[in-house]
Amino acid sequence: MKAVKSYSTLCKTALWEAKHEPYYRTDFGAAYLGDARQLLASLPEKSVSLVITSPPFALRTKKNYGNPDAEHYGDWFRPFAREVQRVLKDDGSFVIEIGGAWTPRQPTRSLYQYELLIDLVRTLGYHLAQEFFWFNPAKMPGPAQWVTIDRIRCTDAVSTIWWETVVSRLVRHLSTS
């Protein structure tokens, strides 16, 4: 039964590839350009081993590509996360590199990336496989007022990385493989 299912997913994936023109292709695979929500929605279910993303962060500074604020971050991210959950294979992983942000107008940190993690687990049913803290000393010092003028805060030098799994499916997968 499992082999039949994998064969059907392979056929659906091949059909998907035949219908979509890659942005570029190398010997290692193809890259597709588009809105991730639409591309994900077009993919067959349980056909992807790994989704890795560095989404827009909830920074105080607004970017041209559009970055949601901390208050609305979960509402913005949930549709992506639902689609990812649908397309992930039973042993699939969802890895999110998500930088921290300052609270607007005060020298304190937002908790939005931790709230996102809890939302993914409590609301959507993901499980935290493992967390990573990426030490990145190349970040710009800021906000200038608190980091370089008043010097009451340090330069932010860490990004969090949440490695998510759909563990109920993973456990089933491990016990049947």
Ligand SMILES: C[S@@+](CC[C@H](N)C(=O)[O-])C[C@H]1O[C@@H](n2cnc3c(N)ncnc32)[C@H](O)[C@@H]1O
């Ligand atoms: C935080 S930046 C990623 C930065 C990147 N990790 C780097 O180090 O340069 C977020 C990226 O997500 C892209 N993006 C935003 N919304 C998107 C969407 N709906 N689908 C696909 N990409 C999107 C933006 O264009 C932007 O390039």
